[in-house]
Amino acid sequence: MAFELRDRDLLGRIGRLKTKGGTVETPAFMPVINPLTQTIPPSRMRKEFHADIVITNSYITKKNFSDVPDLDIHRLLDYDGVVMTDSGAYQILVYGGVEVTQPEIIEYQKKIRSDIAVILDIPTGWDVPREKVEYTVDETLRRAEAAIPLIADSDALWVGPVQGGRHLDLVAKSARSVGAMPFQVHALGSPTEVMERYMFPVLVDMIVAAKRNLPPDRPLHLFGAGHPMMFSLAAALGCDLFDSASYALYAKDGRYLTPHGTLRLEDISYLPCSCPICRKHTAEEIKTATKAEREKLLAEHNLHACMTEIDAVKQAIYEGSLWDLVERRSRGHPAMTSALKRLWMYRGDLEAGSPAFKGHGVFYYDQHSLARPEVTRYERLLASNYGRPEGAEALILVTQPPRRPFNGSEEYRRLYQHLANELGEGIDRLHLCFYAAPYGVVPADLSETYPLSQYEISEPLDLETLRYTAGAVASYVRGSGHRAVYLYRGRGQLDDEVEGALMDACDEAKMNLTTIWSNDPWTGDAFAALTNTLKTRG
Ligand SMILES: [Zn+2]
Incomplete structure (x- = not known):
């Protein structure tokens, strides 16, 4: 088994994912690395940011480095941790298509020695008619099926993506079908726009619909999740891997990530963070730095904020206080509070995943705490036992x-x-x-x-x-x-x-x-x- 579970709380878990490039502890955040241009060099990612896994795009790599003989993706990025590659599906979503076939991009990911690789799925996207959604689900399943013989000889872990967008019946169907195929990792596609629009309750629905229909012993990757504010929520619903370029993209735009929400650099007088960047610099220094320097400092802070929050999530799972963390983070934005309220609908799922006993007492704050697993479990056991x-x-x-x-x-x-x-x-x-x-x-x-x-x-x-x-x-x-x-x-x-x-x-x-x-x-x-x-x- 590539994935070994260590601790659990709600539907969240601490696991160890074994890949040929090394073992990664989950939940894990994968910084997206652009193979052409990097705000933070990948060579610094492990030592300074504790990022043991990164993700890059095999389609962009293939387009730009196809003349490099015997290309190893680790060497190209100058990174000695675990490298996951995406297939170009995101480019299909953004540009409407890619100039590569699935067999080509699968072969290419094998060739560049990706540790975790993705088939060429068709992302559902947002605001598309149901027939189009059905097409993306069916075509992704068809491609997943077609990929099986192509990856049979591969020592990478292969990802079977789940599509369906906000159509929960299609997400369920997609998850059930791809979950029956021999993939080692699954990924929930298309949540980026849901997250950008702060539709967190919809995201909750989508994750649960996928989770209920996937094999529980395989890790679930949430594509494009890059805000520390929502890591605890997604982890509580059973997501194990996150990836995003947001740390760098937000930095370009002068935005400063915190686990409680996003701040604009121009509004910051004091840096509310203890990362090395924020201790070494004042807000004024970052504001008045050159554009390139400012971007770099913000990107480094943003990545620290993401990695630190992952540790907070892991510690919460370890000590059985993940619900408390989710409640605290839900105060970062009203849309996050809406997501917290939505958890009431899924309290049975959350209870089923939680250990029966925790070494510490339960904190009950207000009505939102009614969805706590301890309350649900007591209600159930009093009635039945x-x-x-x-x-x-x-x-x-x-x-x-x-x-x-x-x-x-x-x-x-x-x-x-x-x-x-x-x-x-x-x-x-x-x-x-x-x-x-x-x-x-x-x-x-x-x-x-x-x-x-x-x-x-x-x-x-x-x-x-x-x-x-x-x-x-x-x-x-x-x-x-x-x-x-x-x-x-x-x-x-x-x-x-x-x-x-x-x-x-x-x-x-x-x-x-x-x-x-x-x-x-x-x-x-x-x-x-x-x-x-x-x-x-x-
Ligand atoms: Zn900082």
């Missing part, structure tokens, strides 16, 4: 104690002691649960398990979180099979919201609902009110 204790006919829903774990808190211990004293063995007929945001019902006997005792939540709760929590409580109660429900509530907003949802749910399920309301549920008077009600109701 948790049954009420035998003989427990009445459900007591207790407002959350001030400390976690809830059942270990001094307040709850006093309540429990009071119930035991007053009810004697009758306590066995009670199913004691808490209700708390964002999880909904937290059975006392589960409240010490992960992540129910290890989370921090920001307060006051927002409306969406209140509604989700109340909905989760109601949904549990509806399916719980209890004879009667007692709501032991305080006077907070969540208590109101839960009571409202329970009234509807109990009505619907023909269950008896009794509410015991108090200003401070942790006093002896409040405890007595609860036991009196329980005794009266039998």
Whole structure:
């Protein structure tokens, strides 16, 4: 197997991709190298920027260096890491065609000893009629099929591209078909324009449509992804490789990349970055440098920004905090927040990829955190794996104690002691649960398990979180099979919201609902009110 997985979080993973030119750790960002002109010499890329893999264009190389005998792409670029070559498909997209056939460009990539190479696919592009999209998908598949015998003797890794653009059914079909062929790497085509237009929610849809239909053990390359702001999002959805010339193109245009968005050089007075360029220079020095020098400094900073963000993504996968990083980065631009919101639709996919236990607590910030894998997993497991204790006919829903774990808190211990004293063995007929945001019902006997005792939540709760929590409580109660429900509530907003949802749910399920309301549920008077009600109701 060329691809070995080490760590995972959400659909993101740290992997090792073995190529004949060396092993690359993923997620990896590949700087695009123009074989004719370079803002940063590739010979500096490994040592100074930790770029162990780069990508260049075999079509441009062939057009300009066809007279060089026995050309080795590593030697031409003066780069000793892993070299991926693209086939000229991008030129088809931009110029409408290329002066090369697929067998020629496949043969050429083998000849120049590319480590990872791409067939000559037909990019879908943007704003094209569906018939045209169908053509690009079918023609790309036809070419992929035709490429198989041509690459059978090759020791490079070959990329089977996925097309389809924003037509998700076609992306799915393309991924399913090419995933069944013997390629070692896959790539999602055509996202460049989606990214340039900041249509990040569409990008989320496209990546998931591809990912769901590709073999999970092959790396996925996102063509043309070069903004550090979106690396964590794309990695969270399972993209392993990124490539872009943006570090150099943005520099030409006076733009400064950060993981939070793009700044224009003329607007910068202070350099908010700790890369060697930004520590060695002031903003003023970069602004007043010659055009060529300015471009070079900006390109170097931009590449540092990309490479540093990849490390941040890897560290987040390693420590299981990728969701937190995605949430932080989503604040870089409203379109990124839209993408974060879109993840709600795919929370099942994200949960399935995430490890069940993490060595640290969960931070819950606001409604966006509802799509966290821990919340999804708890909702799923409570519904499918948790049954009420035998003989427990009445459900007591207790407002959350001030400390976690809830059942270990001094307040709850006093309540429990009071119930035991007053009810004697009758306590066995009670199913004691808490209700708390964002999880909904937290059975006392589960409240010490992960992540129910290890989370921090920001307060006051927002409306969406209140509604989700109340909905989760109601949904549990509806399916719980209890004879009667007692709501032991305080006077907070969540208590109101839960009571409202329970009234509807109990009505619907023909269950008896009794509410015991108090200003401070942790006093002896409040405890007595609860036991009196329980005794009266039998
Ligand atoms: Zn910098």
